Amino acid sequence: MSIAERPVGSAAGTTEERIAALERRIAELEAGQPHDKVSMVVFSGDLDRVLAAFIIATGAAAMGQQVDMYFTFWGLTALKERTELDGKTLMQRMMALMTPGSSKGLPASRMNFLGAGPVMLRAMMKEKNVESLEQLMDLARELGVTIIACDMAQGVMGIRDSELMPDLEHGGVGTFLASALRSRATLFI
Amino acid sequence: MSIAERPVGSAAGTTEERIAALERRIAELEAGQPHDKVSMVVFSGDLDRVLAAFIIATGAAAMGQQVDMYFTFWGLTALKERTELDGKTLMQRMMALMTPGSSKGLPASRMNFLGAGPVMLRAMMKEKNVESLEQLMDLARELGVTIIACDMAQGVMGIRDSELMPDLEHGGVGTFLASALRSRATLFI
Amino acid sequence: MSIAERPVGSAAGTTEERIAALERRIAELEAGQPHDKVSMVVFSGDLDRVLAAFIIATGAAAMGQQVDMYFTFWGLTALKERTELDGKTLMQRMMALMTPGSSKGLPASRMNFLGAGPVMLRAMMKEKNVESLEQLMDLARELGVTIIACDMAQGVMGIRDSELMPDLEHGGVGTFLASALRSRATLFI
Numbered sequence: 001m002s003i004a005e006r007p008v009g010s011a012a013g014t015t016e017e018r019i020a021a022l023e024r025r026i027a028e029l030e031a032g033q034p035h036d037k038v039s040m041v042v043f044s045g046d047l048d049r050v051l052a053a054f055i056i057a058t059g060a061a062a063m064g065q066q067v068d069m070y071f072t073f074w075g076l077t078a079l080k081e082r083t084e085l086d087g088k089t090l091m092q093r094m095m096a097l098m099t100p101g102s103s104k105g106l107p108a109s110r111m112n113f114l115g116a117g118p119v120m121l122r123a124m125m126k127e128k129n130v131e132s133l134e135q136l137m138d139l140a141r142e143l144g145v146t147i148i149a150c151d152m153a154q155g156v157m158g159i160r161d162s163e164l165m166p167d168l169e170h171g172g173v174g175t176f177l178a179s180a181l182r183s184r185a186t187l188f189i
Numbered sequence: 190m191s192i193a194e195r196p197v198g199s200a201a202g203t204t205e206e207r208i209a210a211l212e213r214r215i216a217e218l219e220a221g222q223p224h225d226k227v228s229m230v231v232f233s234g235d236l237d238r239v240l241a242a243f244i245i246a247t248g249a250a251a252m253g254q255q256v257d258m259y260f261t262f263w264g265l266t267a268l269k270e271r272t273e274l275d276g277k278t279l280m281q282r283m284m285a286l287m288t289p290g291s292s293k294g295l296p297a298s299r300m301n302f303l304g305a306g307p308v309m310l311r312a313m314m315k316e317k318n319v320e321s322l323e324q325l326m327d328l329a330r331e332l333g334v335t336i337i338a339c340d341m342a343q344g345v346m347g348i349r350d351s352e353l354m355p356d357l358e359h360g361g362v363g364t365f366l367a368s369a370l371r372s373r374a375t376l377f378i
Numbered sequence: 379m380s381i382a383e384r385p386v387g388s389a390a391g392t393t394e395e396r397i398a399a400l401e402r403r404i405a406e407l408e409a410g411q412p413h414d415k416v417s418m419v420v421f422s423g424d425l426d427r428v429l430a431a432f433i434i435a436t437g438a439a440a441m442g443q444q445v446d447m448y449f450t451f452w453g454l455t456a457l458k459e460r461t462e463l464d465g466k467t468l469m470q471r472m473m474a475l476m477t478p479g480s481s482k483g484l485p486a487s488r489m490n491f492l493g494a495g496p497v498m499l500r501a502m503m504k505e506k507n508v509e510s511l512e513q514l515m516d517l518a519r520e521l522g523v524t525i526i527a528c529d530m531a532q533g534v535m536g537i538r539d540s541e542l543m544p545d546l547e548h549g550g551v552g553t554f555l556a557s558a559l560r561s562r563a564t565l566f567i
Contacts, residue, residue, distance in 0.1 A: 018208050019396050025215050026403050032222060033410060034373075038559075040566075041376070043241055045299070048451055052421055052566075055530075059551035065559070073237055074299055091313050098300050110423070110452055111476055121534075124469050128533050152244075155317050156310075173248035180374040181227075181254070184412075185558040187419070187566040188229075188241075188376040207397050214404050221411060223562075230565070232430055234488070262426055263488055280502050287489055341433075344506050345499075362437035369563040370416075370443070377418075377430075377565040 037066045039179040040187040045074030045100065046109035047118045047133065051125075053189045054136035061143035065184070069140075070176040072150035075189075076157065078103045078133075079149060079164045092158030099157075103133055141167075148175060226255045228368040229376040234263030234289065235298035236307045236322065240314075242378045243325035250332035254373070258329075259365040261339035264378075265346065267292045267322075268338060268353045281347030288346075292322055330356075337364060415444045417557040418565040423452030423477070425484035425496045425511065429503075431567045432514035439521035443562070447518075448554040450528035453567075454535065456481045456511075457527060457542045470536030477535075481511055519545075526553060 013021070038060040042053045057067045071079055083101045085093050100106050108117030122132065131139065140147070148169040154160075161170075169175075180186040202210070227249040231242045246256045260268055272290045274282050289295050297306030311321065320328065329336070337358040343349075350359075358364075369375040391399070416438040420431045435445045449457055461479045463471050478484050486495030500510065509517065519525070526547040532538075539548075547553075558564040 015204060015208065015393060018212070019393065019400070022208070022211050022215060022400050023396070025219065026400060026407070029215070029218055029222070029407055030403065033407065038555075039374075041241070041245075043238065049421065052419070052451060055551050056419075056555070060555050063552065063555055063559075065555075073241060089313075089316065091309055091316070095300075095309065095313070111473075120469055120473065124467075124473070124534050124536075127467065127469070128530075130530060130534060152317075152319060156313050156319060158313075173244055174252065177227075177245070177249055177252055177254075177374075181252075183374065185417075185555075185561065185564040186374040186376065187564065188378050189566050204393060204397065207401070211397070211400050211404060214408065218404070218407055218411065228563075230430070230434075232427065262430060278505065280498055280505070284489075284498065284502070341506075341508060345502050345508060347502075362433050363441065366416075366434070366438050366441055366443075366563075370441075372563065375563040375565065377567050 034184045035066065035182045036064060037068065037179065037183040038185050038187075039068040039176065039183040040070065040189055041176060042069055042071045042075035042078070042189050043073050044109070044189055045077040045106055047106035047121060048108050048110070049189050050075070050078045050103070050106060051121075051133055051136070053187075054133065054140055056187065057145050058136055058139050058143055061140065061145050067140075067143075067145040068148060068176075068179040068183075069145060070148045070150060070171070070179070072153040073157075074099070076149060076153055076159055076164075078106060079147070079168065080159070081165050082163055084160060084163055088158045095157055096159075103137065106133070137165075150176075223373045224255065224371045225253060226257065226368065226372040227374050227376075228257040228365065228372040229259065229378055230365060231258055231260045231264035231267070231378050232262050233298070233378055234266040234295055236295035236310060237297050237299070238378050239264070239267045239292070239295060240310075240322055240325070242376075243322065243329055245376070246334050247325055247328050247332055250329065250334050256329075256332075256334040257337060257365075257368040257372075258334060259337045259339060259360070259368070261342040262346075263288070265338060265342055265348055265353075267295060268336070268357065269348070270354050271352055273349060273352055277347045284346055285348075292326065295322070326354075339365075412562045413444065413560045414442060415446065415557065415561040416563050416565075417446045417554065417561040418448065418567055419554060420447055420449045420453035420456070420567050421451050422487070422567055423455040423484055424487035425499060426486050426488070427567050428453070428456045428481070428484060429499075429511055429514070431565075432511065432518055434565065435523050436514055436517050436521055439518065439523050445518075445521075445523040446526060446554075446557040446561075447523060448526045448528060448549070448557070450531045451535075452477070454527060454531055454537055454542070456484060457525070457546065458537070459543050460541055462538060462541055466536045473535055474537075481515065484511070515543075528554075 061067050077100045111117040148171045266289045300306040337360045455478045489495040526549045
């Protein structure tokens, strides 16, 4: 109902009825409020984009927000710690061999020729005493950031839980959406 | 006005005045509430990113959200069904020849050498019985997802309505923003 | 507290107590409301993506929203007006030479071979009387859009204030987040 339609400032009903109506309306508003929460899809597997995601995530967590990071597609490669090939289909093995085996092997979205981009980026960050990606990932977990691996993308790419870092949450698109619909800000990275 | 400034818990005015003030304030809050809505800009024309957009869109629609997808720049190529060249400027014809003629021709953002990326991605999804992009697009429309083609990008790239799938909405940046400002979550993909 | 738990429509306390409680609850809701604000991270330095960012930013500003654009990583190159090399580390000089010296040199995310992409895109936009990136940037500033350069990325890439356009704001991830948590829509571009 729009502002114009609703009786405003005029006595509609008894005092008791009006207070009860206000209590109902305010409870509905409270139930629909966003939580102190930031959610993101980490779709990219580029070092620079994953870095940006963790800088924002740790910043938000330090500001008291609950942060949910949902890793899917190439983003999953940032969560890998090892590569297993046995028992995978031919295409899953090809995919595993053509994508990074861990966060240390992530390419950069720019200047990636001969792998120079990620090496330069990491060296330049170190020069300025900025945390490395791996340090930011540890910090995120210490700060209580929730890291969720996308079930469907894992299945399609053939990435097993045993290839990923320990203590991850797992979920589907509904997991991400339930978080996003309650968040103050949602990013697709 | 901040919490501190507002008289709280103290009798400011008569009961009638206080109830009327509350009714006004609550009507304003209700008018400013986000709707059960998710909006996205689909800027990318990469198969993997467009897939992610439709997986999120159909998931959100299944959860009862109204979903508005605004296709612009390379994203428009995902909505194409055919290519017409006659009557276009030289640059528009070059652009048409250098971009995919339909969703079936979308490249992948990674491993795209010799077109291997999209072929592998589609085969791996089929292996796991995940819907194809085209099936997800059909599902999105069945679920009532609104697909909007960006007027300005169509004009610049010279893409005609007759080249796009039927029954699309058309709009400008104001159409997207009107939706985004009312959404629980907005994504740029 | 959920709707179910809260006493609704029943007299809980005196009229005075109930009105005071409503006033407190509504003040809390008002304090948590988003502002008429749109925020974005401009991470990409691709001409087409930066164009999309400024089209959305100027559109939102024209619709009465306060817009905060936070430029980081490659996005900073869109704010450059000149390149200074003296006094930089070897890697910072390499980075400066391998990235565009101003918005005029931004590459396109697609069809960038031999620089054809940006030239075509700019020519096609001019053909349709769409504002150039530089005109949109001027318009954004006239409309009061806030342009923030990321301190940390400037430090890492060795980009000095004297290389960037004048009258920018500067800030860190906390600056962006403070804005995003109060925004109706947040985009990562």
